[in-house]
Amino acid sequence: MTPLLDARDVQVRYGSLAALAGVDLSIHDGQRHALIGPNGAGKTTLLNVIAGATRPQRGTVVFGGRDVGRLGPAARARRGINRIHQRPAVFSTLTATENVVVAALPRVIPQRRWRPGGRRRAAQHRAGPLLEQMGLADVASVPAGHLAHGQRRQLEIAMALAGRPRLLLLDEPAAGLSATEVGRLVELLRALPRAVAVLLVEHRLDLVYALADTVTVLRDGQRLAAGTPDEIRTSPLVRQAYADGVA
Numbered sequence: 001m002t003p004l005l006d007a008r009d010v011q012v013r014y015g016s017l018a019a020l021a022g023v024d025l026s027i028h029d030g031q032r033h034a035l036i037g038p039n040g041a042g043k044t045t046l047l048n049v050i051a052g053a054t055r056p057q058r059g060t061v062v063f064g065g066r067d068v069g070r071l072g073p074a075a076r077a078r079r080g081i082n083r084i085h086q087r088p089a090v091f092s093t094l095t096a097t098e099n100v101v102v103a104a105l106p107r108v109i110p111q112r113r114w115r116p117g118g119r120r121r122a123a124q125h126r127a128g129p130l131l132e133q134m135g136l137a138d139v140a141s142v143p144a145g146h147l148a149h150g151q152r153r154q155l156e157i158a159m160a161l162a163g164r165p166r167l168l169l170l171d172e173p174a175a176g177l178s179a180t181e182v183g184r185l186v187e188l189l190r191a192l193p194r195a196v197a198v199l200l201v202e203h204r205l206d207l208v209y210a211l212a213d214t215v216t217v218l219r220d221g222q223r224l225a226a227g228t229p230d231e232i233r234t235s236p237l238v239r240q241a242y243a244d245g246v247a
């Protein structure tokens with residue numbers, strides 16, 4: 001089966017530092033793939049390369065059977081690669097609904113194109129179910145700046161889903177969340193439709209093992225191991241990598 005995403009031999013250098021030293025990663029439709037590894041391993045860099053925010057010096061990124069290497073982030077988002085960042089990014093003065101509307105606008109096709117405001121109404125139509133899906137129906141009218149940290153994370157995921165992704169890239173969604181908030185996030189992510197493949201970067205291994213069906217371990221810009229959560233959990237190599245340094 002052709003993978004949804006096939007990144008090959010990806011190399012990113014910053015001066016003498018190889019942030020990624022020739023990494024392969026493939027993800028199939030509907031897969032839940034986790035990318036783990038110590039700080040500075042190159043996880044965010046690989047997400048940036050897949051999203052089109054960082055141009056690798058070497059390597060290819062094929063998505064949906066097409067080489068997307070020359071496309072920027074907006075063009076890749078239109079093809080179905082959407083992401084949330086390591087640092088949360090929502091419009092704090094806009095309500096939760098308005099944030100999702102803004103995110104949905106580029107991707108909706110109004111039913112009555114010739115009517116003024118048709119696109120906005122179509123986006124508003126999409127926002128309700130997405131907020132519901134992400135457990136935010138009760139706070140739809142609350143400005144994002146007033147939401148709890150965990151709710152802002154949920155809102156960002158709703159915004160990424162508004163782009164109708166085939167691949168959702170999540171960079172440390174559980175960072176800074178309480179144990180209760182992590183539990184809630186796990187539930188919400190597990191309930192995502194299988195039409196969306198997920199690439200999850202996360203230090204919280206409880207979340208990784210609850211969600212992922214495959215795990216890739218990076219260290220010093222190289223793929224150290226890949227396998228099922230059970231294989232990774234029991235791998236001495238992986239234990240050693242984590243013992244050597246993770247925040």
Ligand SMILES: Nc1ncnc2c1ncn2[C@@H]1O[C@H](COP(=O)(O)OP(=O)(O)OP(=O)(O)O)[C@@H](O)[C@H]1O
Pocket residue numbers: 014017018019037038039040041042043044045046086
């Ligand atoms: N723009 C940049 N300029 C210079 N060095 C960079 C840049 N971006 C990343 N790096 C370096 O590349 C390496 C990989 O960074 P990256 O952010 O991908 O790691 P990470 O695995 O996401 O780590 P963390 O778990 O801390 O988020 C690090 O040594 C980092 O300092």
Ligand SMILES: [Mg+2]
Pocket residue numbers: 043044045086
């Ligand atoms: Mg990172």
